[in-house]
Amino acid sequence: MFSRKRLFLLCLLICICAKPGECQINVRVVSERATIYGEPIPDSELTFDARKGDIFKVEEGKKEWVQIMMFSDSKRYIRSSDVDFTTEQPVAPSDPEMLNKFCAKVKTAKRKATNEAALKYAENIRRQRIFERLLFDRYILEAFRKFDIPATKPSKLVECIDDSPIYERRIKN
Numbered sequence: 001m002f003s004r005k006r007l008f009l010l011c012l013l014i015c016i017c018a019k020p021g022e023c024q025i026n027v028r029v030v031s032e033r034a035t036i037y038g039e040p041i042p043d044s045e046l047t048f049d050a051r052k053g054d055i056f057k058v059e060e061g062k063k064e065w066v067q068i069m070m071f072s073d074s075k076r077y078i079r080s081s082d083v084d085f086t087t088e089q090p091v092a093p094s095d096p097e098m099l100n101k102f103c104a105k106v107k108t109a110k111r112k113a114t115n116e117a118a119l120k121y122a123e124n125i126r127r128q129r130i131f132e133r134l135l136f137d138r139y140i141l142e143a144f145r146k147f148d149i150p151a152t153k154p155s156k157l158v159e160c161i162d163d164s165p166i167y168e169r170r171i172k173n
Contacts, residue, residue: 026090027066027083029054034082038134040065048138050078053150055090071140071158072133090152102147103160109139 029050038046040062050056056068056078065077093099117132140158144151 024087024089025058026055026086026088027058027068027078028086028088029056029078029082030084031082034078036068036070036137037077040067040077044077046076046134048134048141050082050141050151051145054141054144055086055088055150055152057153058085061085069153070133070137071153072136074133074137076137090150092152093149098147102143102149105143105146106140106158106160109143110136113139 029052032052034050034054035047036050037044056070058066059069059075060067061080064080066080066083067075068078070076113132113135116135117128121128121131141151
């Protein structure tokens with residue numbers, strides 16, 4: 001549940017950021033590990049972990065859950081007790097060699113997610129796409145871990161595939 005102090009700070013951030021596009025309200029993971037859920041219920045099937053320092057764009061905050069946007073542009077949920085609100089905008093590393101390696105990892109993650117989802121749900125395209133986005137988000141988090149970079153959404157690091165089919169085939173959950 002949001003404390004009065006947290007709600008006040010969120011309202012203050014919204015007031016400070018009155019002009020659209022001027023700032024984005026994000027959450028930073030403050031727990032060592034925080035589970036990201038597919039639905040705002042503790043026994044949700046679709047889960048994976050975020051780590052301390054990861055930053056995600058806030059879509060909506062209600063009581064004990066915060067709806068966040070993931071790399072596949074899917075909306076997921078994280079417990080409000082595991083995060084703090086911030087307007088901090090993540091900065092991508094600037095080393096061109098590292099950026100190229102990370103981008104290659106992102107493209108591999110996309111291919112792997114697409115192939116695994118097609119194998120698992122060959123007869124059900126809707127489930128296939130949902131599972132593909134879930135896997136993609138998991139694999140991108142793994143890529144951030146491999147490069148020892150806090151995961152961030154929005155992220156310039158993942159934009160190298162914004163023209164890929166996973167983004168063209170968005171469907172509503």
